[in-house]
Structures are given as C-alpha cells and as structure tokens.
Amino acid sequence: MQFKLRLLVFLIVAFSCKAYAQVCTGSLGDPVFIFDFGSGNTPKFPTTDYKYVTAVCPQDGEYGVAKSVIGCYGNTWNSIMKDHTGNDGYMMVVNADNIANKEFFSKATTADGTNVGVLCENTTYEFSAYILNVVRPDLIDYIKPKITFVITTLTGDIIKQSPPIEIPETTDPAGWQKYGVFFTTRAGVNAVIVKMINNAPGGKGNDFVMDDIAFRPCIPDVVPIGFSTDASGAPKNQCADVDGSYTIKAVPPSGYDFVWQQNINGAGWVDISEPTPALTRKFPAGSAAGVYQYRLGVAKAGNLSTQNCRVYSNAVSININAVPSPAALQPQTVCQGDVLTLSASGGTTYEWTGPNLPPTSQNPVVIPNIDMANAGLYHVKVISAAGCSTILPVTVNVNARPVVTASTAMSAVCKGSSTQLTATSVTANSYKWEPSTGLSDPDIANPVATPLVNTHYTVTVTNAQGCKGTAGVDIVVKPLPEADAGSDKVIFEGQSVRLNGAAGGSVGNYSWSPASSLDDPYSLTPLASPTDDVTYTLTVNSANNCDLATSQVFVRVYKKIVVSNSFSPNNDGINDLWNIEALITYPESELSVYDRNGQQVFFSRGYSKPWDGRRNGADLPTGTYYYVIDLKNGTSKLKGWVLVIR
Structure with missing residues (x-):
C-alpha cells in the first residue's frame, strides 16, 4: 500500500525550542510574521503549489488543514491529536508530491499589499517551522521528508539556504521539533522571500505535519x-x-x-x-x-x-x-454547652485563635460543649493562595444555661392516681414538660401527673436569653388488683356449682362473701351449695397497697319440684288435689295434662290452683294421664304421668 500524508507548512510564532539545522540559539525578537493555520472555526491556508483537499488523509501531492490526524492509511501514520500549540488550532497535513525538490511554501517579508520592506539592514533573522514526521518508526524503507529552508532577495537571489534537513520518525505523536535557518541582512536589503522545499519524492512515505511558521529577528547571544x-x-x-x-x-x-x-x-x-x-x-x-x-x-x-x-x-x-477581602464576621451568641461553629471564607487557608483555643487551621472551627471560658474575641487570618492575608475579628458571647431541678410528691402511684410534679429554676421564663400525656398542664412549673404506665418526665426551662436547661423525674405506676367473679350460675335446690373466680394485676389475697354455703371462701374457685338465690362478691386485695377490687356473681337457686304420681279427687278430704311441691314458686311456669289420646285436659300458668281431676268442671274418669311442666327458666321440661283414682 502506498503510504501517504503530508502536512503543509503554516506560520506561527515560536521561541527557540530544541534547535535543528541553523535555528537561532540566542535571543529572539517578536515575529515579523507568524503563520499558525488558524484556530477555532477559522482555518488559514498557505501559499503552496500543493492541492488542497478536505479529506483527513490527503493523497500524494495534496495537503489538508486539520486539528487532528487519526487512522490514516491503515494506521501506518501516528495519530496526531492536536496541533503544536494545542490551542484548538489547525496544522498543515502534507502528503509529498512524487516530484522531488518541489517548493511547497513561499512568503515575502514585505508589508501586506505592498512591496515595502519591513526588515532592518545588518540584522540577523530566523526563519523556522515546527515539523513532525507522521510515519510510524517501525515501518521499513519509508521515505523521510527532507526540508530545505531558503531565503532569497525579492528578485530571487539566494541569500541563505539550509542543507536538506531530514525529518526523522518518532514514537511520540506530540514530538514536534523546530527546524529552520538564520541569516544577516546585507546593506540595502529590507525585504526577502522565504521558501520551503521538499527535497525527497513522495509515493512511499515523506508525509508530515507542519505548524507555527515564523520569521523573527535574533542574535546569536542570549540577552539575560x-x-x-x-x-x-x-x-x-x-x-x-x-x-x-x-x-x-x-x-x-x-x-x-x-x-x-x-x-x-x-x-x-x-x-x-x-x-x-x-x-x-x-x-x-x-x-x-x-x-x-x-x-x-x-x-x-x-x-x-x-x-x-x-x-x-x-x-x-x-x-x-490581592489581599483577601472576606465578608466581616458577625458576632455570635450561644448557650453554655452548645456547639460553637465559626466559619470564614474568601481564602485558601485559615488560622484561628481565640480564648482557650489553641491555634488551628481548621475551617470551620467547631467547639463542642462550649463553656463560659470560651467567650471573648476570636480572630481568623484569611490567607490567599499567594500567601496574602487579612485578619478578621469575631466576638463570641456565651450565655449561661438555667439551672433546674425536678421533683415529685410521690415517686410511685397506684394506677389511676395522681401526683404533683415540681420544677424549680431561678431564671426560668417558661416550662415545658414531656411527654404531655397524663399531665394537667405541660406548660407550667407544677402540673399534676396521672400516668398510666411507668413514665420519665422531662422538664425543659428556657431563660430570657433563650438558653435551655433540663431535668427529669421518674414516676413508677403500681398496678391495681383485678377481680373477676365469673359468669352467673343457675342450679336447683340441693345442687352445687363451682364458682370461676380470677384475680390479676397486683394480687395480695382474695376472699368470697358471704362465706356461707362455700366450701372454701379463700379459693378462687370454691364449690357453692346455696339453698336460695344469692350474690357472691369476690374481693381481691392489692399486694402494693393500691386499694382492692371486687366482682360479683349471681347464683339462681330454683326450688326443687316434687311431682306425686297419683291423687284421688273423691271429695273425702284426703289427697283430693294434685299438689306439686314448689311449682308455685315458678310464676311463669306452664303445666299441661293430656289423656291417652293426647287431648289436653288441664292447663295452668303459675299453678296457683292445683288440678282437681276435672275437665271443664266435669270429673275425668279414673286412669293414667300425662303431664309436661315447662318452668320457663331455661331448664329442660319435666315430663311424666299421674294416676287419677276415684
């Protein structure tokens, strides 16, 4: 593959770097001209015989103006990420022409638009450029650029010419080097033409980038x-x-x-x-x-x-x-025991001093649990990066906290009982008790407390300066006894029933009353055998002197029903009526009598008048009759037979 890429030469001011060929090693003047190929969005184009292309990788005999060169010709070129000065600028990318010794840059040192010279006689000048071979150094048999710097009169007579300068490959894609030539003007010479010629052919290599072409006065000696x-x-x-x-x-x-x-x-x-x-x-x-x-x-x-x-x-x-000019620090007022924070701005470092404060570079300065001894005048030295400083004062006032004590009339109360809390402080302006639950008024010095559970009450007092003090008191709530006599009972006369009592909370002892008809009045579950309706009371005494608790249970005692199975209604004065013992004590009870055929022959509610063996005033015949007694008290119906004898 043909290796191609050439950087065209542009002008730019450059002070002496590492010198090559005949660059001036002494002192330099301001540039007569500098060509840097532009920057930002404004590229500049040189005077050259090469063809300009917009492609990043130009072909033989072409040049481009670019800010970077990346990925050309299968990466046989180094990637050049920026121009020589690195100022978002452009550089000239040159791919050499196949014709050697071709001039590719030319400029006259005349005033723009005229033929008037701008140089001085008998003065030394330097003509230079920064050049970088783009071909990678690991490639074999590639042509190196050979640049000749030429200075002529306006008529073309050569004043000075450098030998061909070979531009070596480099592993450093930012390894720009300065090349050039310097000369001394003759008498009568105040304008010249500067040129650059590529002495090597293109085709395989001879590709380079160029930037910052400059022409300036110089002297061989340094002027320090x-x-x-x-x-x-x-x-x-x-x-x-x-x-x-x-x-x-x-x-x-x-x-x-x-x-x-x-x-x-x-x-x-x-x-x-x-x-x-x-x-x-x-x-x-x-x-x-x-x-x-x-x-x-x-x-x-x-x-x-x-x-x-x-x-x-x-x-x-x-x-x-400049001396730092930070904002003035405002006086600070804090309460004793608070955290004091002092902060300054406008510098890079700070030095703080103050009462009982060892010198510190901390900023902000944090002083926990501040005391009265920390009150007074503090100073901070605000220091800039250049070491210049300004000292600021700040006054710190420390107000005393109010002293408060808390007490209670009773440290232990029975649940539901009350006690008075008392806060004492000479300098208090206001009070606040927490929690407020169970308090008559949380915003007074001596509220009445009726807590339901063990409670720690904290009182916060505030003085005229807004400083706060706290104290606390604990109230123990003693549990009350609890009594439960159980559900009501129903029995018939002669029966017994077990009472289901229960005790809870603070239990000292317990007992039942009345004690009569109970097998053990000091048991929670005594056996009761009353003969009449009775209400039993369970009394539970507290183990911690917190009153007592009572609960009652009612035992209904129904009289025993005695049903005879015969009577003789013959008016002899003996057993003429069917007497049912105790049935009259059940005023809501119902009695029904039936004959063999299931016909009702007698009915009574309350049984205030016993049956006389008749039906609707007429005697019933001797025989067996059947009865049903409903006492209307939730008990089972009584059923049986009775014999009527005449």
Whole structure:
C-alpha cells in the first residue's frame, strides 16, 4: 500500500525550542510574521503549489488543514491529536508530491499589499517551522521528508539556504521539533522571500505535519535579565498591602542599543523611559493587584526604533497579589454547652485563635460543649493562595444555661392516681414538660401527673436569653388488683356449682362473701351449695397497697319440684288435689295434662290452683294421664304421668 500524508507548512510564532539545522540559539525578537493555520472555526491556508483537499488523509501531492490526524492509511501514520500549540488550532497535513525538490511554501517579508520592506539592514533573522514526521518508526524503507529552508532577495537571489534537513520518525505523536535557518541582512536589503522545499519524492512515505511558521529577528547571544537579589529571574510575589522595591539588571551586548519594556496584566508590551541597564520599580502598599512583566529590547545601533529589528531578553514578572477581602464576621451568641461553629471564607487557608483555643487551621472551627471560658474575641487570618492575608475579628458571647431541678410528691402511684410534679429554676421564663400525656398542664412549673404506665418526665426551662436547661423525674405506676367473679350460675335446690373466680394485676389475697354455703371462701374457685338465690362478691386485695377490687356473681337457686304420681279427687278430704311441691314458686311456669289420646285436659300458668281431676268442671274418669311442666327458666321440661283414682 502506498503510504501517504503530508502536512503543509503554516506560520506561527515560536521561541527557540530544541534547535535543528541553523535555528537561532540566542535571543529572539517578536515575529515579523507568524503563520499558525488558524484556530477555532477559522482555518488559514498557505501559499503552496500543493492541492488542497478536505479529506483527513490527503493523497500524494495534496495537503489538508486539520486539528487532528487519526487512522490514516491503515494506521501506518501516528495519530496526531492536536496541533503544536494545542490551542484548538489547525496544522498543515502534507502528503509529498512524487516530484522531488518541489517548493511547497513561499512568503515575502514585505508589508501586506505592498512591496515595502519591513526588515532592518545588518540584522540577523530566523526563519523556522515546527515539523513532525507522521510515519510510524517501525515501518521499513519509508521515505523521510527532507526540508530545505531558503531565503532569497525579492528578485530571487539566494541569500541563505539550509542543507536538506531530514525529518526523522518518532514514537511520540506530540514530538514536534523546530527546524529552520538564520541569516544577516546585507546593506540595502529590507525585504526577502522565504521558501520551503521538499527535497525527497513522495509515493512511499515523506508525509508530515507542519505548524507555527515564523520569521523573527535574533542574535546569536542570549540577552539575560534578572533581579539584583536573584539572577535566576524567578517571579517575585508581593502582597498589595505591603511596600516592595525591585531592581532588574541586564547586560546589553556590545554594539547594541537597548530599551526597557513593561507588560501589565497581558495588555501588551510598551517601552518605558529608563536609560540605564538597571531598572528599579517600586510598589508601595495599595498598589493595584496584577502581573507586571519586564524585558529588555536590543537592536543594532540605530535600529532600535524599528520593532522588527529588536531582539528581546527573557521576561521577569512581579506579581502584586490581592489581599483577601472576606465578608466581616458577625458576632455570635450561644448557650453554655452548645456547639460553637465559626466559619470564614474568601481564602485558601485559615488560622484561628481565640480564648482557650489553641491555634488551628481548621475551617470551620467547631467547639463542642462550649463553656463560659470560651467567650471573648476570636480572630481568623484569611490567607490567599499567594500567601496574602487579612485578619478578621469575631466576638463570641456565651450565655449561661438555667439551672433546674425536678421533683415529685410521690415517686410511685397506684394506677389511676395522681401526683404533683415540681420544677424549680431561678431564671426560668417558661416550662415545658414531656411527654404531655397524663399531665394537667405541660406548660407550667407544677402540673399534676396521672400516668398510666411507668413514665420519665422531662422538664425543659428556657431563660430570657433563650438558653435551655433540663431535668427529669421518674414516676413508677403500681398496678391495681383485678377481680373477676365469673359468669352467673343457675342450679336447683340441693345442687352445687363451682364458682370461676380470677384475680390479676397486683394480687395480695382474695376472699368470697358471704362465706356461707362455700366450701372454701379463700379459693378462687370454691364449690357453692346455696339453698336460695344469692350474690357472691369476690374481693381481691392489692399486694402494693393500691386499694382492692371486687366482682360479683349471681347464683339462681330454683326450688326443687316434687311431682306425686297419683291423687284421688273423691271429695273425702284426703289427697283430693294434685299438689306439686314448689311449682308455685315458678310464676311463669306452664303445666299441661293430656289423656291417652293426647287431648289436653288441664292447663295452668303459675299453678296457683292445683288440678282437681276435672275437665271443664266435669270429673275425668279414673286412669293414667300425662303431664309436661315447662318452668320457663331455661331448664329442660319435666315430663311424666299421674294416676287419677276415684
């Protein structure tokens, strides 16, 4: 596969990097021109004989202007992610023409649109560019670019020409290198033409990217400057609230005129009137914050007034750093025992001091359980990243908490009983008891408490400064006895029934009354054998002196029904009526008598008048009759027979 990709050369200012060929290794001036192929959304295009294409990977004899080069020719090219300066800029991508020694960049150093020269006579200039071979170094037999930098007069006479410079492969896709040539103008020469020629053919390799083409004055020697106290030229830093004075010294080269320049906050370099090689600058307290840069410009005698003839020293900086101006801290008032938090802003670091506070860089400062000894004046030093500082005061007031005690008339009460709570505090403005359940009024000093369960009551008192104090008291609730005599009972006279009593809660002892007809009145389940209706009362006494509990059970005792099985209604005064013993005690009872055929011959409710053996006033014949007695008390009906004898 043919390996192709060529980067076209564009102009850009470049201070000396690692030097190749004949680049100037001394001091450089501001560019006469710089070509950087544009940035953002505005590319710039060079003057060249190569064909421009929009493709990322141009063919032989073509060039493109791109911000990155990725994935060309089966990845035989390195991936170039950004241009030389990395400023979202463009670079020229060149795929060499098959014809060797082809000129691919040309520019005259004349004023734009005219043929007027902008150079000075007898002045040295550098013509350079940053170039990067895009072919990967592991590929074999690929052609390397060979670039010649040529400087001619406007009529084409060669003034200076570099030897062909071979651009090596590199494993570093960001390994841009500076290449170029420098020369000295002759008398009468104030404009030249600069060119670049690719001496190698294309076809297999000879692909490169180019950026930041520049033409600028230079001198072979370095023109260093430095502070009188520090020749290294390292920046000086001063806070705006202090005085400072700085002397910058330079040694201009022999045969050169010089002028000092300053650049404030990047606004641009301007000449300043200081005719000596030692420049003194004073910055009294209150000077405007900013970056103040200084450099020395030199030019051959008589050429200093022309900017394109000057060469400049390194620049030194004096940084006047602003003093932090944080917001004032407001006084703080806290209650004794609270957490105090002090916080400042507007700096990168902080130093706090205060009463009983060891110096600390913590911010915010958190002081738990603050005491009266912590009241007073605190200070914080707010320090910027440049080390400039401002000290702020803040007053902390600590109010005492109210002292409160809590008590109760009784620490233990029977369930349902009450006791009075009392809070005592000399400085209290208000009271608040919690929980409020069972309290007559939770917002007074001495509420009446009627708790249903064991309760811890807490009273919070607040003084006039809003500080709070608390105290607590425990109330034990003693359980009451519980009594349950069970459900009512029904028996017939002569029967017995077991009472089903139960006791709960606080139980000391228990008993039944009346005790008569009970086998054990001190048992919860005594056997009762009453002869008449009776109400029994179960009394349970508390084990903790909390009153007693009672419960009653009613036992209904029905009289025993005695039914004779014969009577003789013959008016002899003996056994003339059918007397049923105790039936009259059941006033709601019903008695029915039937003959052999099931015909009812007698009915009575309450049995207030015994049966005389008649039916509707007529005697019934001797015989057996059948009866049914319903006592109407929920008991089973009584059934049987009776013999009527005449």
